[in-house]
Amino acid sequence: MTGLLFTSKEDQMPIELMYISGKGDITHRTVIVRDIQDDYIKAFCLTKQQPRLFKRSNILSAAKVRRYAKTAF
Structure with a gap:
């Protein structure tokens, strides 16, 4: 899960x-x-x-989005 969190941060995914x-x-x-x-x-x-703050110990699972229309963030 940690790797996916870093990927989201680095790639804005x-x-x-x-x-x-x-x-x-x-x-x-x-x-x-x-x-x-x-x-x-x-x-x-x-x-x-x-913007939100999530407690790491309360994250039950993390996954890539199956389908997502990319828009400007």
């Missing part, structure tokens, strides 16, 4: 995350990683159209 919130809600997000820290990932969430 969108990826899909399955994430569990602090409240226990599971969400599916399409993001572009902006920064990788020890405990957190800073990303632009294409789902919410806002």
Whole structure:
């Protein structure tokens, strides 16, 4: 998963995350990683159209986007 996060950051490639919130809600997000820290990932969430902070330990899975229409970010 870490390799995919770095690829998203370096290539500005969108990826899909399955994430569990602090409240226990599971969400599916399409993001572009902006920064990788020890405990957190800073990303632009294409789902919410806002910058977001994701706790690394709460990321359940990460995958390449199957189909994505490339637009200007």
